Amino acid sequence: MRNTRPILAWETLLDLEAERSDARRPLRDRVEAALRLAIDEGRLSAGAAVPPSRTLAETLGVSRWVVTEAYGQLVAEGVLEARTGSATRVAEQAGGAPVRTPPVPRSVALLTAPPTRFDLRPGIPDLRATPRSRWSAALRTAVAELPDHDLAAAHPHGYAPARDAVAAYLSRSRHAVADATRITITHGATDGMGMLARELHHRGHRAILVEDPSWPRLRAVADDNGLRSIPVPVDGDGIDTGQLRALASATGARAALVTPAHQFPLGAALAPVRREELVRWAREHDALVIEDDYDAEFRYDRRPVPALQRLAPDRVALIGSLSKSVSPALGLGWMLLPPDVAPPASTAPPSLIDQAALAEFLTRGDLERHLRSSRTRFRRRRQRLLDALERALPELTVTGIAAGMHLVLPLPPGASATQIAAAGTAIGLALTPLARYEAGDRHPESLVLGYGNLDDALVEEAVLRLAALLGGR
Amino acid sequence: MRNTRPILAWETLLDLEAERSDARRPLRDRVEAALRLAIDEGRLSAGAAVPPSRTLAETLGVSRWVVTEAYGQLVAEGVLEARTGSATRVAEQAGGAPVRTPPVPRSVALLTAPPTRFDLRPGIPDLRATPRSRWSAALRTAVAELPDHDLAAAHPHGYAPARDAVAAYLSRSRHAVADATRITITHGATDGMGMLARELHHRGHRAILVEDPSWPRLRAVADDNGLRSIPVPVDGDGIDTGQLRALASATGARAALVTPAHQFPLGAALAPVRREELVRWAREHDALVIEDDYDAEFRYDRRPVPALQRLAPDRVALIGSLSKSVSPALGLGWMLLPPDVAPPASTAPPSLIDQAALAEFLTRGDLERHLRSSRTRFRRRRQRLLDALERALPELTVTGIAAGMHLVLPLPPGASATQIAAAGTAIGLALTPLARYEAGDRHPESLVLGYGNLDDALVEEAVLRLAALLGGR
Numbered sequence: 001m002r003n004t005r006p007i008l009a010w011e012t013l014l015d016l017e018a019e020r021s022d023a024r025r026p027l028r029d030r031v032e033a034a035l036r037l038a039i040d041e042g043r044l045s046a047g048a049a050v051p052p053s054r055t056l057a058e059t060l061g062v063s064r065w066v067v068t069e070a071y072g073q074l075v076a077e078g079v080l081e082a083r084t085g086s087a088t089r090v091a092e093q094a095g096g097a098p099v100r101t102p103p104v105p106r107s108v109a110l111l112t113a114p115p116t117r118f119d120l121r122p123g124i125p126d127l128r129a130t131p132r133s134r135w136s137a138a139l140r141t142a143v144a145e146l147p148d149h150d151l152a153a154a155h156p157h158g159y160a161p162a163r164d165a166v167a168a169y170l171s172r173s174r175h176a177v178a179d180a181t182r183i184t185i186t187h188g189a190t191d192g193m194g195m196l197a198r199e200l201h202h203r204g205h206r207a208i209l210v211e212d213p214s215w216p217r218l219r220a221v222a223d224d225n226g227l228r229s230i231p232v233p234v235d236g237d238g239i240d241t242g243q244l245r246a247l248a249s250a251t252g253a254r255a256a257l258v259t260p261a262h263q264f265p266l267g268a269a270l271a272p273v274r275r276e277e278l279v280r281w282a283r284e285h286d287a288l289v290i291e292d293d294y295d296a297e298f299r300y301d302r303r304p305v306p307a308l309q310r311l312a313p314d315r316v317a318l319i320g321s322l323s324k325s326v327s328p329a330l331g332l333g334w335m336l337l338p339p340d341v342a343p344p345a346s347t348a349p350p351s352l353i354d355q356a357a358l359a360e361f362l363t364r365g366d367l368e369r370h371l372r373s374s375r376t377r378f379r380r381r382r383q384r385l386l387d388a389l390e391r392a393l394p395e396l397t398v399t400g401i402a403a404g405m406h407l408v409l410p411l412p413p414g415a416s417a418t419q420i421a422a423a424g425t426a427i428g429l430a431l432t433p434l435a436r437y438e439a440g441d442r443h444p445e446s447l448v449l450g451y452g453n454l455d456d457a458l459v460e461e462a463v464l465r466l467a468a469l470l471g472g473r
Numbered sequence: 474m475r476n477t478r479p480i481l482a483w484e485t486l487l488d489l490e491a492e493r494s495d496a497r498r499p500l501r502d503r504v505e506a507a508l509r510l511a512i513d514e515g516r517l518s519a520g521a522a523v524p525p526s527r528t529l530a531e532t533l534g535v536s537r538w539v540v541t542e543a544y545g546q547l548v549a550e551g552v553l554e555a556r557t558g559s560a561t562r563v564a565e566q567a568g569g570a571p572v573r574t575p576p577v578p579r580s581v582a583l584l585t586a587p588p589t590r591f592d593l594r595p596g597i598p599d600l601r602a603t604p605r606s607r608w609s610a611a612l613r614t615a616v617a618e619l620p621d622h623d624l625a626a627a628h629p630h631g632y633a634p635a636r637d638a639v640a641a642y643l644s645r646s647r648h649a650v651a652d653a654t655r656i657t658i659t660h661g662a663t664d665g666m667g668m669l670a671r672e673l674h675h676r677g678h679r680a681i682l683v684e685d686p687s688w689p690r691l692r693a694v695a696d697d698n699g700l701r702s703i704p705v706p707v708d709g710d711g712i713d714t715g716q717l718r719a720l721a722s723a724t725g726a727r728a729a730l731v732t733p734a735h736q737f738p739l740g741a742a743l744a745p746v747r748r749e750e751l752v753r754w755a756r757e758h759d760a761l762v763i764e765d766d767y768d769a770e771f772r773y774d775r776r777p778v779p780a781l782q783r784l785a786p787d788r789v790a791l792i793g794s795l796s797k798s799v800s801p802a803l804g805l806g807w808m809l810l811p812p813d814v815a816p817p818a819s820t821a822p823p824s825l826i827d828q829a830a831l832a833e834f835l836t837r838g839d840l841e842r843h844l845r846s847s848r849t850r851f852r853r854r855r856q857r858l859l860d861a862l863e864r865a866l867p868e869l870t871v872t873g874i875a876a877g878m879h880l881v882l883p884l885p886p887g888a889s890a891t892q893i894a895a896a897g898t899a900i901g902l903a904l905t906p907l908a909r910y911e912a913g914d915r916h917p918e919s920l921v922l923g924y925g926n927l928d929d930a931l932v933e934e935a936v937l938r939l940a941a942l943l944g945g946r
Contacts, residue, residue: 049675049815055629087675087817127621135826136616143609148600151802152926156528187821194820202522202560221820329624331824342521344560345528347667347694348660348819351804351827353608453625 031060032070039079039090049087050080054220117428118462122265122406122450123215123294123324126377130327134366135357142356151352156345158185158334159355165362166334170318173368174296175306177313178336184343185355188321188333189292191346193218193257196290196317196335197225199343200255207253208290211239213437215264218257218292227255231439238263238270241277254287260308261296265437265448266408267400275308282315288341293320297371300379301402314338322358324405324452326370332358378405381451381459388463393470398449405452408434411445411470420447420469429465504533505543512552512563522560523553527693590901591935595738595879595923596688596767596797599850603800607839608830615829624825629818631658631807632828638835639807643791646841647769648779650786651809657816658828661806662765664819665792666691666730669763669808670698672816673728680726681763684712686910688737691730691765700728704912711736711743714750727760733781734769738910738921740873740881748781755788761814766793770844773852774875787811795831797878797925799843805831851878854924854932861936866943871922878925881907884918884943893920893942902938 038044050056053067060067071088074080082088150159157163163183170176170183186192200208208222212231219229230251233240239258247253258278260270270278282289291308299305309316321333332350337343349355361367382402389398389409398407411417417433424431434446447466454462511517523529526540533540544561547553555561623632630636636656643649643656659665673681681695685704692702703724706713712731720726731751733743743751755762764781772778782789794806805823810816822828834840855875862871862882871880884890890906897904907919920939927935 045813047676048813049672049817051629052817055627055818121625124625127624130621130624132616136613139612139616139826140609143605143612146802148603151600151603151800152597154528156524187824191821199522327624329619329825331822331827340518340521344522344525346821348664348821349804351660351823352802353612354804354824354827 031066032074035070035074036079044090046090048090050089052087052220052224054217116430118458118465119430119453119455120432120449120451120462121430121453122432122448124450124453125324125327125405126374127327127453128455129374129377130329131366131370134364134370135326135330135361138357138360138364138366139353141360142353146352146356155349155352155355158183158349159352159359161359161363162355165359167336169362169367170307170320170334170336174293174304174309174318174320176309176318176336182337182339184335184337184345185350185358186319186321186333186335186346187331187350188323188328189294189319190217190221192319192321192333192335193221193290193292194225195343195346196288196319196341197222197227199341200288201226205253205255207251207255209244209247209253209256210439211258211263212439212442213265213434214257214259215292215294216437222257229257229439232256233440233442234263234266234268236268238268238274239278241274241281244278245281248281248285248287254285255290256282256287257290257292258308259292259294261293261305262299262401262403264292264294264404265406265434266443267404267406269305269401269403270308275311278308279312279315282312287315288338289316291316291318293318294324295404296320297325298375298378298405299401299403300375300382309336314340317341322367325374326367330354330358378452381454381456382407384456384459385449385451385454385463388460392463392467406448406450409447409449410443411447415445415470417445417447420466423469424466427465429462429469431466504539505547508543508547509552517563519563521563523562525560525693525697527690589903591931591938592903592926592928593905593922593924593935594903594926595905595921597923597926598797598800598878599847600800600926601928602847602850603802604839604843607837607843608799608803608834611830611833611837611839612826614833615826619825619829628822628825628828631656631822632825632832634832634836635828638832640809642835642840643780643793643807643809647766647777647782647791647793649782649791649809655810655812657808657810657818658823658831659792659794659806659808659819660804660823661794661796661801662767662792663690663694665794665806665808666694666763666765667698668816668819669761669790669792669814670695670700672814673761674699678726678728680724680728682717682720682726682729683912684731684736685912685915686738686907687730687732688765688767689910695730702730702912705729706913706915707736707739707741709741711741711747712751714747714754717751718754721754721758721760727758728763729755729760730763730765731781732765732767734766734778735772735874735876737765737767737877738879738881738907739916740877740879742778742874742876743781748784751781752785752788755785760788761811762789764789764791766791767797768877769793770798771848771851771878772874772876773848773855782809787813790814795840798847799840803827803831850929851925854927854929855880857929857932858922858924858927858936861933865936865940879921879923882920882922883916884920888918888943890918890920893939896942897939900938902935902942904939 053071057067071080075082079091080088081091162185163180166183167178167180170178205227207230208227209232210219210229211234222229230247230253232244232247238260244256260275262269278289281287293307296304307318309318315338317338318336322330332354386398396409398409400407417435421431421433432448434443434448526544530540544553548555552564553561554564635658636653639656640651640653643651678700680703681700682705683692683702684707695702703720703726705717705720711733717729733748735742751762754760766780769777780791782791788811790811791809795803805827859871869882871882873880890908894904894906905921907916907921
């Protein structure tokens, strides 16, 4: 059965690499050409759904914009068909009759995403420092000690010991007002956002205020569940609560998604007066604030700021996960909800074993142990990156507080972050334009430099290569 | 913060046990009374969503019918509000002002689901025989050996090694026509059914033919995703393909959900002529057949029948999982799809570590090793159960082929399976009326006796208690 069309393997289906030799050709053209080729050769047949743009963007290692532009062109030509609220598909008249062609060999997958030597992607922890032996020990204990009776029982919002352990962790480490009965165990922040978005939609919400710029994945999940995202500007004090009020009245939005501890990606901490103001707005308008607590534990200049949730447990839903603090491979996270917010239980929750391991990992103090060593590692790496940038690009000034796993580098006038990032890809340097996270064009052309997974030994070389790209534009 | 309303903890919120002393009171009345009490006391506030009926039924260990009846009564009285397509909620005028009451202590959870000494629930494997050390070894290897690079990569339809291993397993063990590019790794059959239902709905399907009786969970997932389920009668040769054709023409349904290896719960294997006929229907009407391969590996009189998918890889989607063959605590399953069926990737797939462990478990042959020992165990237990039934209830005749983990016991005329099951609950005997799985009333009053998790040492005592219940009716 090797002789069938590999419809599902997007990473093997689109051979971007075949086009890559022509480095001057824009990425969107190459994605478009690869899609066209797959359709012409019958590897993608009429009616087949193409993946959501963000999924394909992640699979191919390109920006979402590249994919939406490529899809847009092919829709305009009638090669693809887009319908609101559902997948984009290959048009019925697009390809010829379905043709059985030999599958693309798996090795092509490696070509489409060349090994990234200098990993400056934001939002990824140090993959080399994954606490493998500690997580393995937690799993071993979970598998050995889970009572037989619990193995087949229903755990609608999560396994009780995991909910207890998360509540205790959030209380002591994030100073949240946390009770186990208000915790839901999730697969991560995206999963939690999905459940909350469905619940908000059910309650009649049709819009949500989001920071601009912000993490596109959570906005996309809101969109996918019928909540239009309304961008609110961000400045050095975090989200602009004055503009938030104005946009909320103009649109009727009564929900907001924010990153108070460390705005993503600009890096501000939400100022105390704005915290108060945000909560006041929520109270006055019966609104829900969703606090994405994604890297709150990594603060290098002072103790982490307590969760916003502490100020208003009745108005703030906190979503968190181990994906950015420990590893995305664990697929575990949580929500802490106000008493009157109760989304239906997931039909596909994390496995009981994973949840029991989470309980074990938290109860043993392994998470905090890992966070401590990560803090030390990231603080040093951040300083090293700042020093290297100061030496190689003294005219540029990074922005953002001493926190997290990324910083923002505004580029000199005339430089295009998108072009620099495209050129970086060709030499194993993974760079991300700030524009990828923006709804409007509010900020100067910038790169978001993540250092969570940047090899310590390669910091200086990464910066020298970046400087060369900037010098050679 | 222990002083808040435990909105999410349904298992602690409804104190069925407080009502249980009055054993003559029907279960639905007791569920209704518990809901009423929770609302009156402010534990459930106005606007709060109650769980889907099947979730609450599972949580409380009662039949779904009990919950839908209780909800129905409260909706009729205006205490709850039901809206099509969304959660049932506490009506605005139902409770008083939200009152802060002390939480129900966790120990109440144990009371609502008393320890089931004689576990005759169908669909649950032997929890005492969970291959803990083998699964633990697979997890250990996965955590130790996953390449750093894979930890943060996108795996839209599953981790490639897991897809490879599942394809190989389905080819050699189920004789399926399986290619890794057509495999999606899921959390289990329910998760897979959810993805397929959404895809079918997207393609314009609004109905699905289902066996009657059948597993309610998968039907419910189809319903929740906009596919009305149309019951098709089942006889000793499996689903009645003549009636299927008639009902398909009458309703326009072009999808069918079937259990060809071992009809659940009646226990027939789908006859060869019907297999051919089912595939012919699908080909003639551009239809999709979903093969729920839930316990196909457990056949005691001959080799397992190959998967229906083998006959028509272009028309049959096979869904399977480890939940009934190994343990529901693993939260892992798979789909094998026709080339032109490609649902969008899940936003909350199983964790990478779990998927790598699945690959390891399958590749090592651990699944087949576990299935072999389970087959021996279940064959003996089934015989022992048949012998005990023959001695204690010689006038009754069980039905179903020598397969799986359950059998069907038609009751003597006049006996009520629902009453027997309710009486069983009070003495630690978990019994399931066949009616729980039926859409119509096609079959004689029967009990479905699962023996997957029945303690070998208690088989005879379980049957004696059952005989006493039947004798004392």
